[in-house]
Amino acid sequence: MTGVLVVTGASRGIGAATAKLAARKGWSVVVNYLGDQAAANAVTADIIDSGGAALSVKGDVSDPAGVEAIFRAADSLGPLAGLVNNAGVVDQPARVEDMTAERLARMFAINITGSFLCAGAAIRRMSTRQGGAGGAIVNVASAASKLGSPGLFVDYAASKGAIDTFTIGLALEVAAEGIRVNAVRPGVIDTEIHASGGMPDRARDIAGSTPLGRAGTADEVARAVLWLLSDEASYSTGSFVTVSGGRALTP
Numbered sequence: 001m002t003g004v005l006v007v008t009g010a011s012r013g014i015g016a017a018t019a020k021l022a023a024r025k026g027w028s029v030v031v032n033y034l035g036d037q038a039a040a041n042a043v044t045a046d047i048i049d050s051g052g053a054a055l056s057v058k059g060d061v062s063d064p065a066g067v068e069a070i071f072r073a074a075d076s077l078g079p080l081a082g083l084v085n086n087a088g089v090v091d092q093p094a095r096v097e098d099m100t101a102e103r104l105a106r107m108f109a110i111n112i113t114g115s116f117l118c119a120g121a122a123i124r125r126m127s128t129r130q131g132g133a134g135g136a137i138v139n140v141a142s143a144a145s146k147l148g149s150p151g152l153f154v155d156y157a158a159s160k161g162a163i164d165t166f167t168i169g170l171a172l173e174v175a176a177e178g179i180r181v182n183a184v185r186p187g188v189i190d191t192e193i194h195a196s197g198g199m200p201d202r203a204r205d206i207a208g209s210t211p212l213g214r215a216g217t218a219d220e221v222a223r224a225v226l227w228l229l230s231d232e233a234s235y236s237t238g239s240f241v242t243v244s245g246g247r248a249l250t251p
């Protein structure tokens, strides 16, 4: 199965790698971004130069108007068949007693509400109950939900715990409507998210404590996402693929 795919937060990192790999596998891709238009346009240009179809769309996943813009753009490419809920943020390392209400609201709005709003927009288009042809949703969760991230960002880990539960509940809710919902659970992946969380060397620092001896790459996560989107995963729903080099293997 291919068709139109929305990848949120696709201007860099795991989202950009997913968008490019999806295009190579025949998907027409909406490359969503929030602030970095130049980076998103570079991803889109790369896809188009390689013979694929893509367009970049600015939109905040935590804002209904942003979600509307993202999915209107998807409609212009054709019938929606997939969504990758990838956009997510961390914050500076902090203990729970030092976390402000503003910090928590931003984290949960982007990481949790954003995934719910985008899934809702996708289901309204893909559900066979609503006249759609079915499809697949992949949520980008995190090994942090199993580790808890004490002293760093328990708020982030908890937001990904919500994504774990969201994945199971939504998978069961729409299973009879032609939509599969699964998640990838990355460990430490070498992207710019760590610099945005005040730890630019995290991917290198974590290598020694990772069973496979290194951080992962965005491409390694993208390959798992594309498998879950594909018909190769036709009997998988409500499931998790851990891409963590052996860290946090608790089911």
Ligand code: NAP
Pocket (backbone or CB within 6 Å): 008, 009, 010, 011, 012, 013, 014, 015, 032, 033, 034, 035, 036, 037, 059, 060, 061, 062, 085, 086, 087, 088, 089, 110, 114, 140, 141, 142, 143, 144, 185, 186, 187, 188, 189, 190, 191, 192, 193, 194, 196
């Ligand atoms: P990243 O390099 O920091 O990229 C984040 C992307 O999300 C950017 O494209 C950014 O767009 C976009 N974004 C941020 N806020 C947004 C919003 N409100 N609306 C729409 N887009 C937004 O992150 P990454 O490392 O690739 O992580 C991607 C996902 O994997 C996240 O959900 C993250 O929690 C998860 N994850 C990452 C790791 C890791 O070690 N890297 C591990 C486990 C899970 P702009 O740049 O245009 O603002």
